[in-house]
Amino acid sequence: KQEVTQIPAALSVPEGENLVLNCSFTDSAIYNLQWFRQDPGKGLTSLLLIQSSQREQTSGRLNASLDKSSGRSTLYIAASQPGDSATYLCAAPLANTDKLIFGTGTRLQVFP
Amino acid sequence: EAGVAQSPRYKIIEKRQSVAFWCNPISGHATLYWYQQILGQGPKLLIQFQNNGVVDDSQLPKDRFSAERLKGVDSTLKIQPAKLEDSAVYLCASSRGGGPYGYTFGSGTRLTVV
Numbered sequence: 001k002q003e004v005t006q007i008p009a010a011l012s013v014p015e016g017e018n019l020v021l022n023c024s025f026t027d028s029a030i031y032n033l034q035w036f037r038q039d040p041g042k043g044l045t046s047l048l049l050i051q052s053s054q055r056e057q058t059s060g061r062l063n064a065s066l067d068k069s070s071g072r073s074t075l076y077i078a079a080s081q082p083g084d085s086a087t088y089l090c091a092a093p094l095a096n097t098d099k100l101i102f103g104t105g106t107r108l109q110v111f112p
Numbered sequence: 113e114a115g116v117a118q119s120p121r122y123k124i125i126e127k128r129q130s131v132a133f134w135c136n137p138i139s140g141h142a143t144l145y146w147y148q149q150i151l152g153q154g155p156k157l158l159i160q161f162q163n164n165g166v167v168d169d170s171q172l173p174k175d176r177f178s179a180e181r182l183k184g185v186d187s188t189l190k191i192q193p194a195k196l197e198d199s200a201v202y203l204c205a206s207s208r209g210g211g212p213y214g215y216t217f218g219s220g221t222r223l224t225v226v
Contacts, residue, residue: 004154034214043118043203044155044217089154098143098207099168100215102154 002027002094006103013080013110021075021106023090028068035064035075036089038105044089048075080110114138116218118204124224130192133221137185137206143167144181145215146189147203155203161187194225 003026013019025033032051036044048057048064050073056065063076073090087107091100117136125131137144142163147155158177160168163184172179176195181187191198201220207213 032214036217041201041222043201043219044205046214046216049214091154097168098145098160099157100145100147100155102156104152104154 002030002092002101004090004092004101004103006088006090006106008106009104010107011109013108015080015082015110015112017080017110018076018078019080019108021077021088021090021108023073023075023103025071025073025092025101027092027095028071029095030068030092033064033066033073033090033092034100035062035073036091038087038089040086047088077108080108082110082112085109116204116206116216118202118218118221120221121219122222122224124226125194127196127225128193130190131194131223132191133189133202133204133223135187135189135204135218137187137204138208138216141206141208141216142184143207143209144187145205145207146179146187147205147217149201149203149220151200158189158202191223194223196225199223199225 005024007022034049035047050057050066061078087105089105091102144161146158149155159172161181179189203220205215205217
């Protein structure tokens with residue numbers, strides 16, 4: 001059974017700060033892990049997909065790492081901006097299936 | 113490429129009424145998923161299609177929920193009759209070949225049952 005936990009549940013930071021969002025999963029036999037962004041009332045936007053053979057992926061100011069042995073992934077956001085305010089969700093597949101198991105998300109607020 | 117299209121964006125119905133949601137996946141994506149997201153929670157899988165066949169519907173409340181994917185393209189999700197606890201965002205996602213290729217989600221349909 002796969003369980004995904006995200007810490008912290010909420011985060012409020014001033015603009016310009018570098019920050020780290022944490023995701024842990026119980027079943028390390030995953031083939032990838034995906035980070036999503038969700039704006040209020042909207043769908044999910046894929047940010048980064050990390051395959052099990054990779055240790056990290058980068059897109060602009062975002063960097064995601066994956067450590068299967070410890071069951072952890074982190075999303076690093078550099079030089080945060082008010083436009084980064086959203087809920088960030090990580091998702092890992094249930095073993096031997098395509099079924100994504102989501103964490104409950106980290107609600108980020110970046111204030112000017 | 114065009115994204116995953118969903119409609120309607122919002123729907124308000126009374127309990128015991130019926131409702132249907134529509135999803136059009138990215139062209140060429142064989143796998144289609146419906147997820148339910150209750151406020152404050154992460155999305156949970158309701159049903160997964162591979163082309164027009166059901167792969168996993170173990171979490172679908174089959175006494176009131178039904179879904180189909182005709183011709184392996186568009187899909188509809190229906191609730192009949194709706195209950196208050198069905199209030200949620202219903203998300204459709206598609207994937208080129210399943211998990212290893214990642215998922216693309218639509219904008220979702222926000223359902224409110226009053």
